[in-house]
Amino acid sequence: MLVASAALARRAPAAMAVVLAVAALQAINAKAEPRLPELTLPIDCHLGIDCFVQQMPDIDPDPTAMDPLCGEATYDGHDGWDFRVRSMLDVARGVPVIGIADGRILRIRDGVADRIVLDGEEAEGLQGKECGNGVVMEHEGGLTSQYCHLKMGSIAVRPGMFVPRGTRLGFIGSSGLAQFPHVHLGVRHNGREIEPLTGRELTDASGCRRPNAGLFTKTIQRLLERPQHAILAAGLTDAPPTLPGFVAGKAPLARAGGTSTLAWVWAINLQEGDRFRIRIVHPDGSQLIDQTTDPLPRRKANYLAYAGSRRDLVAGTYRVEIDLLRAGVPATSMKMSVEADG
Numbered sequence: 502m503l504v505a506s507a508a509l510a511r512r513a514p515a516a517m518a519v520v521l522a523v524a525a526l527q528a529i530n531a532k533a534e535p536r537l538p539e540l541t542l543p544i545d546c547h548l549g550i551d552c553f554v555q556q557m558p559d560i561d562p563d564p565t566a567m568d569p570l571c572g573e574a575t576y577d578g579h580d581g582w583d584f585r586v587r588s589m590l591d592v593a594r595g596v597p598v599i600g601i602a603d604g605r606i607l608r609i610r611d612g613v614a615d616r617i618v619l620d621g622e623e624a625e626g627l628q629g630k631e632c633g634n635g636v637v638m639e640h641e642g643g644l645t646s647q648y649c650h651l652k653m654g655s656i657a658v659r660p661g662m663f664v665p666r667g668t669r670l671g672f673i674g675s676s677g678l679a680q681f682p683h684v685h686l687g688v689r690h691n692g693r694e695i696e697p698l699t700g701r702e703l704t705d706a707s708g709c710r711r712p713n714a715g716l717f718t719k720t721i722q723r724l725l726e727r728p729q730h731a732i733l734a735a736g737l738t739d740a741p742p743t744l745p746g747f748v749a750g751k752a753p754l755a756r757a758g759g760t761s762t763l764a765w766v767w768a769i770n771l772q773e774g775d776r777f778r779i780r781i782v783h784p785d786g787s788q789l790i791d792q793t794t795d796p797l798p799r800r801k802a803n804y805l806a807y808a809g810s811r812r813d814l815v816a817g818t819y820r821v822e823i824d825l826l827r828a829g830v831p832a833t834s835m836k837m838s839v840e841a842d843g
């Protein structure tokens with residue numbers, strides 16, 4: 502009896518010790534993981550108007566690719582968000598890349614040329630410099646952010662500086678491994694890559710379409726959850742245009758004198774089955790064309806469509822109207838007057 506009560510007496514403090522240990526652990530955890538800051542966009546622009554989401558992270562650990570909204574606006578192994586501008590003309594103009602939260606500058610790199618890299622040989626020459634000119638920032642709660650492909654010579658911060666959210670880090674560029682001018686945003690938590698829209702580890706595919714724990718502000722979250730198709734530009738010309746020229750900033754001009762009249766449309770993040778309705782109204786008021794393109798056989802990240810007539814391109818004001826048709830209804834449209842110069 503005496504033995505048993507001694508055992509009980511010993512057990513009670515032991516149980517108390519466990520409770521205290523758990524409380525202490527919780528305190529340590531609370532200390533080690535303070536609240537993460539809310540994030541905003543890494544680019545100072547109007548999303549969907551003068552800058553666009555071109556690619557999201559790939560959250561699928563397998564060789565297939567899936568974006569955080571369970572779609573395909575990504576490619577295998579892509580580990581960040583790509584916010585693009587239209588062309589190198591925007592790089593020349595200077596679009597600020599900005600910090601997504603208050604933080605301290607950890608590292609920078611500058612001195613990598615701005616180029617559009619389309620072939621494998623050029624890509625090989627960039628090994629180890631894929632990010633191009635970049636900035637790494639450290640934020641509250643063990644969060645870091647990385648910004649890639651900035652314009653050469655534009656980096657406006659130095660390691661050790663503490664800068665508030667929205668501070669200009671540099672300008673958007675196309676340095677490193679970039680097929681178009683953009684900023685690639687990568688986010689890490691305690692050194693591990695995470696997907697900021699879902700708030701989960703980067704390759705946690707179970708987070709797809711469940712961005713409730715996301716790190717972005719509610720406003721930004723809503724912007725990023727929208728479908729990311731967009732018409733970047735449209736216009737009129739007299740000969741079939743090609744896509745690489747558009748990114749370089751050389752969209753064709755409407756010059757009177759050609760023997761055909763074409764309307765073109767440049768769009769991103771198109772889906773299988775999407776079509777374009779392309780209309781041109783002649784300066785004399787007649788409808789020159791009203792054509793609908795064939796449905797796309799598969800998703801297109803970046804696409805150029807055109808349609809036209811063999812009628813001469815004459816001096817005067819044309820009207821061009823473009824609808825992107827998704828499931829038969831306009832998902833987005835662009836209407837414009839185009840002055841053809843004689």
Ligand SMILES: [Zn+2]
Nearest residue numbers: 581582583685
């Ligand atoms: Zn990227």
